[in-house]
Amino acid sequence: MKKWILLPLSAALFLIGQTNKIDKPKLVVFITVDQGTPSLLDKYDHLFIGGYRWLRDNGVQFKQAYHEHGYTATGPSHFALSSGQHPGNGGVIGNQWFDRKLKRGWYCVEDTLSQVLIDGSTGRSYRFVQSTTLGDWIKKDNPNSIVLSIAGKDRAAILHGGKNADITLWYDKQGGWTSSTYYVSKLPNWVNTFNKQLNVPSYIDSVWNPFLDNNVYVNNTRPDYFVGEAKWSLGKYNPIFPIVIKELGLSFLLSTFYILPYGDRAVLNLGSQAVDEYNLGKDKYTDILFLGLSATDGIGHSFGPHSHEQLDNHLRLDKNLGQFIDSLEMLLGEGNVLYVLTSDHGVLALPEYLLNQGLNAGRIPGPQRDSLFTIVNNEIEKQLGVNQVYSYGNAFYFDNDMDKDGRIIATRILKSHLSKLAGIRSVITKDEILNGGKGIIDIRLINMVNAEKSPDVYLIPEKYWTWRYPAGTSHGTPYDYDAHVPLIFARSGHKVRSDSVRVKTVDIAPTIAKLIQIPFPKSVDGKPLKVY
Ligand SMILES: [Zn+2]
DSSP, X not given: OHHHHHHHHHHHHHHHHHHHSOOOOSEEEEEEETTOOHHHHHHTGGGOOSHHHHHHHSEEEEEEXXXXXXXXXXXXXXXXXXXXXXXXXHTOOSSEEEETTTTEEEETTEEEEEEBTTTOOEEEOSTTOSSOOHHHHHHHHOTTSOEEEEESSHHHHHHHHOSSOSEEEEEOSSSSEEOXXXXXXXXXXXXXXXXXXXXXXXXXXXEEOOSSOHHHHHHHSOOSSOTTOOOBTTTTBOSSSOEEHHHHOHHHHHHHGGGSHHHHHHHHHHHHHHHHHTTTXXXXXXXXXXXXXXXXXXXXHHHOTTSHHHHHHHHHHHHHHHHHHHHHHHHHOTTSEEEEEEESOOOOOOXXXXXHTTOOOEEOOHHHHHHHHHHHHHHHHHHHOTTSEEEETTEEEEOTTOOHHHHHHHHHHHHHHHTTSTTEEEEEEHHHHHTOOSSHHHHHHHTTOOTTTXXXXXXXXXXXXXXXXXXXXXXXXXXXXXXXXOOEEEOTTSOOEEEEXXXXXXXXXXXXXXXXXXXXXXXXXXOOOOOO
């Protein structure tokens, strides 16, 4: 009799426990779409039938997710996504910056102690990055978990995967995916086989035609070949379909394959193969696969977000993502994979297009920039001597040995001349940023600064102005069009909702850590979001 009463009671308790606590996924697929602008996902939502459709229909979408750092570029933003730290704090202040001690530029994932496998050139790894990523936290929690990172760009793959990934692969700009001796002594056979079968040079005979009927492009976005679209390959190609790869040439194809839609398809196929090779998601230790997709960025830089080319790229990515997700769902079963989709930054629409919309948009004139930079560099050299101030990119670094008076003089020269440059909002010092206000832009600039590594003087563009000159467009500013990114957590059979709460991209890594029930470092700047 007692037994009869106890049995249903314990069964009931078990069920209550199950409904309150969601099982952790067996595999996390963390996808970062480079320049994956959220407004385009909304604009083209009615056209999606593949992966974007699946993620939006099976996911929790945070519609107000922002990078809260001022320099919204691939390196710093991938760092923020995976480490949960703002790039200033973590020291990844750009894709590259001037190193005052070495007196030369430093690439964000440069590793002078290893070599790239394809050609023995200076290595790439997370070795000199002073942080850890979600991949490292997973590995630390249980070394049986597998951490893989694959991307078009080396910095995307490396800053995703972290120090202890089982393998990190990126496109070598010569026709295949590679790694460095930091990760593996030689490329695994399955990657060599993949590269051979992919046969990038054979794409020379490809013709990039529109995926759907021409009306779809005409009806859903702005006119093609808009003023400001960049021409590829020395003007041989006017930016309209079809894009005949042969006309662009073999070296163009090899060096840019990863920013063409074919490159993203290859990353997804390589990802699928990696799932098989490493048996991801097959045991109780949660694995993670990071994927970095770069075509959106390459196409957006050249033709702008509202181009026919970018719409076509989204349609192709939707299809390829759909096939990737379908096969993974079939392989691992419903609810066992958590997909996270986000982006490293948005982008500015072509300034000429924005001007047409009545906005004060523009391009910071390259020739005026160059002549003003020459003037300030000469003036500083005359007053303070050589090698006192280093102009690198669009910023200025003072030598470590420079005294206070020298800094005051150099700052005065830079401010008086460079504030004349068209499209510049402010010529601002590192200290002025750190002691700045509490507005959103002020905070984003602060989160970009590293007290030791950062430039001493920055040029901040006006809203809707770009350094890209004379054509194409870019990102890298603290404004919302660059900082706003999509954020979807999707798992079949789980909650679907749209959330308008404002969240930070540094929240993503600790959120995933919480969902897979592992600890994360106290040093992260983000906090776990409530997803389920
Ligand atoms: Zn870019």
